[in-house]
Amino acid sequence: xxxxxxxxxxxxxxxxxxxxxxxxxxxxxxxxxxxxxxxxxxxxxxxxxxxxxxxxxxxxxxxxxxxxxxxxxxxxxxxxxxxxxxxxxxxxxxxxxxxxxxxxxxxxxxxxxxxxxxxxxxxxxxxxxxxxxxxxxxxxxxxxxxxxxxxxxxxxxxxxxxxxxxxxxxxxxxxxxxxxxxxxxxxxxxxxxxxxxxxxxxxxxxxxxxxxxxxxxxxxxxxxxxxxxxxxxxxxxxxxxxxxxxxxx
Numbered sequence: 001x002x003x004x005x006x007x008x009x010x011x012x013x014x015x016x017x018x019x020x021x022x023x024x025x026x027x028x029x030x031x032x033x034x035x036x037x038x039x040x041x042x043x044x045x046x047x048x049x050x051x052x053x054x055x056x057x058x059x060x061x062x063x064x065x066x067x068x069x070x071x072x073x074x075x076x077x078x079x080x081x082x083x084x085x086x087x088x089x090x091x092x093x094x095x096x097x098x099x100x101x102x103x104x105x106x107x108x109x110x111x112x113x114x115x116x117x118x119x120x121x122x123x124x125x126x127x128x129x130x131x132x133x134x135x136x137x138x139x140x141x142x143x144x145x146x147x148x149x150x151x152x153x154x155x156x157x158x159x160x161x162x163x164x165x166x167x168x169x170x171x172x173x174x175x176x177x178x179x180x181x182x183x184x185x186x187x188x189x190x191x192x193x194x195x196x197x198x199x200x201x202x203x204x205x206x207x208x209x210x211x212x213x214x215x216x217x218x219x220x221x222x223x224x225x226x227x228x229x230x231x232x233x234x235x236x237x238x239x240x241x242x243x244x245x246x247x248x249x
Contacts, residue, residue: 007221009214016211024106028098037083037091039103043110045080048073050111054118064128065118068191071140072114075184078144086155109204113188113197125193136187143183150176164223172238174220174229175213179236182209 009017024036051069055061083091095103116122150169154177157165169176182205189197213235220226 007218009218013211013214016207017215020208020211023099023102025093025095025099027096027102030096030098032094032096032099034095034097034100035091036093036095036099036103037087039095039100040091040107041080041083043104043107044076047076047111051114051118054114058119060118060120062127063133064191067128067133067137068114068117068188071137071191072188075140075144078148082148082151086152088151088155109200110185110188112200113192113194116194116196117192122194128191128193132190132193136190139183139190140187143180143187145180147177147180147184150180164220164225164229166225166229170233172233174217174233174235178209178213182236 025032048069051065051073055065055069146169153168153170154165173179182201185201185204189201217230217235221230
């Protein structure tokens with residue numbers, strides 16, 4: 001049974017959702033012969049080679065550069081592995097040739113961080129301290145695990161039944177996969193020690209991640225269990241648990 005009424009997204013969220021879908025799926029029109037996932041996987045899978053190429057071109061083989069290569073490079077391979085084993089159905093959408101290029105170019109904004117870290121376009125910065133390398137690696141590891149576990153749970157649960165997923169990593173947080181990915185890219189930005197990668201992340205987190213999460217919530221609000229589930233969960237953080245404990249509930 002579905003709810004007779006569903007939530008509606010804020011106007012700006014709906015606009016950004018339509019605009020992003022046009023850029024990524026319908027740009028320039030024409031036949032839709034390519035998959036969304038192919039452009040994403042091309043970017044993710046080539047990241048390690050791009051970072052390594054930067055290191056060779058600029059002769060930068062610092063500890064921070066090697067750690068960045070290990071983290072961002074491995075994440076790209078992990079993403080491709082995830083797609084091959086439990087793909088997200090939304091990435092199977094067909095896109096135009098223009099949309100395919102736009103998707104890759106948007107994702108290429110993530111490469112600004114390693115370029116700033118490894119190249120010599122900026123004044124020389126001190127070597128990244130050990131605590132920063134440790135913190136970035138720890139956040140990355142936790143983020144990858146959270147993203148993989150939540151996407152895996154989502155894939156195999158929906159494979160056998162439809163509806164809300166209200167247990168496991170979705171018990172207290174409605175979008176743990178997005179939280180995991182934000183932790184991953186936040187770790188990369190920390191390593192870069194510059195404000196520009198954070199500006200790139202602000203765009204993705206607000207205009208794409210937040211919009212996608214709100215639109216997903218609108219879609220899920222058609223289920224009768226939604227009001228109770230939303231009342232006990234947070235969008236990204238399990239803040240309602242802490243609020244209940246503080247209030248003595």
